[in-house]
Amino acid sequence: MATPVYIRLKQSVYVRPLATITLGQISRIAGPKRYLPNFHSMEIYQISPEDQNIVVIDGVSIIDQIIQKYPNLDVELLGPNQCVVHVEKERKRPSILLIAGIWLLLFVGAAMAIMNFHYDVSMLEVQQKLHFMLTGKETDHPLWIQIPYSIGLGLGMVLFFNHWFQKRLNEEPSPMEVEIFKYQEDLDHYVAIHENKEGNKHVDR
Incomplete structure (x- = not known):
């Protein structure tokens, strides 16, 4: 029987330019404790210079990445199906x-x-x-x-x-x-x- 893992994506998060987005940043995870550290540090997306100020991460792509690394897990997505990532660029101080x-x-x-x-x-x-x-x-x-x-x-x-x-x-x-x-x-x-x-x-x- 597959081990269940539950993932609840956040509605939106804010990151810096060129940041590496991990699963722990964009979601809350519940499952076996031995897997949780790996899930929290799992890299999901890398912000590139071509990205605009908003990036949408789909939950299906996250499940696909997890299954590829851990085929014995049963991943269930709860809550929102996407997480909207806002890329906060450096702002100049207004005069x-x-x-x-x-x-x-x-x-x-x-x-x-x-x-x-x-x-x-x-x-x-x-x-x-x-x-x-x-x-x-x-x-x-x-x-x-x-x-x-x-x-x-x-x-x-x-x-x-x-x-x-x-x-x-x-x-x-x-x-x-x-x-x-x-x-x-x-x-x-x-x-x-x-x-x-x-x-x-x-x-x-």
Whole structure:
């Protein structure tokens, strides 16, 4: 009876250029302990200069490599059928002027969006009416409402995004991080499907 080995591929991993990808880097392995060190160090793929920033490793090719070396093992693939490998190339440090320009652009854009929203919903009139209802007096600038409202608006944004510069306020992911994660997951899924289609075209030829 063949010895079972279970392999669960990771959804995606990040490696450096020209790295040698091992089975232990892209998967979790369960099986006989005497085989595990060899499986973890088994070379699956070598990143070459011709590779772009994304490489898809198919689970069937991994099973084929294992069976060739260990024909007495029964290899079962669990979870994803492909692992998307992202090749992280060295990034140049952005200039201070570029960072300042982007920050200024985002700041002005966010300020304009907030002001336009307040203008559309007549926020000033609402605050003036609220001041009249609470005090019985009319004023054009109810500062005792506007100042706390402005401070609360900024604090609310900090709490919403769960970050103060690079410091996380709690362990929960921010909405931005969740959206980035969903985008990355959809991107990896698309790349894996597209790679399979390209492979099938070559097989048909």
